[in-house]
Amino acid sequence: MPEPLTDEYLKETQRIVAAAPTGPWAVEPNEYGLPDQVGPICYLETWADTQRIPVVEFIAFAREALPRYVGEVARLKDRVRELEVDALQSVTTGVERDDC
Template identity: 40%
Template sequence: MPEPLTKQQLREIQDRVTATRKGDWDMHLDNDGQPAGFGPFSYVEPWLEDELLPAIDFCTHARADVPALIGEVARLQRELLIERGLRERAERRRTARPAPTATLHWAAQLDADDLEAFLSELATAASGDDDLTTLQTVEKTITEWRRNADEQQRLATPGGSRAR
């Protein structure tokens, strides 16, 4: 299989096509009805008689076939670029690590003393013997501290205080 055409090679082929006579390159027959030329060629001398008509057929279609092939190459190159881009984007998504989600993002808003108290209570809650009870105690501690942090944030936000 031949090597893929470079952009320069495609440009050179397109330039050669553009430089030729426009329109179909129909076959010309002589007075005896024999092939005498095609397109801009007015005389054809066969090297082998049985190869003349296929060669003329090839050449007469070249003026239309080559531009069509150049167009098809350009279309396939565009599709390849799009496909490559999609594949690269999918690979980046596949290999990219998701941004870490901070489950306790609200705890980062606590002042140093409250954060220390929260972590201390959390450590105490997590030190139980029964796994299910320990999990429930940890969840309860986090929930209570989250409510307190949310309330403090609400009160610290302008217009956040409510009359009770």
């Protein structure tokens, strides 16, 4: 299982995502109809076409997906902290809450 994401790692990921050109990034074909560019990324590719298409689709999808995943992780980490504080307060005061 991977290591938990630290707050520093999430902040660095957010910084990198924010610095990249905004999306969505479209997959642009070359004159033969094959993927040649994804958003601001243009490249010379030597892979077979069947290998190229999944890679460029992944890049295009990741531009929108990564910020959403990072945001969701940050939201869930905040919620866990809130629940930990609530649990600690319940233990120290002897009061149980039933609002989950």
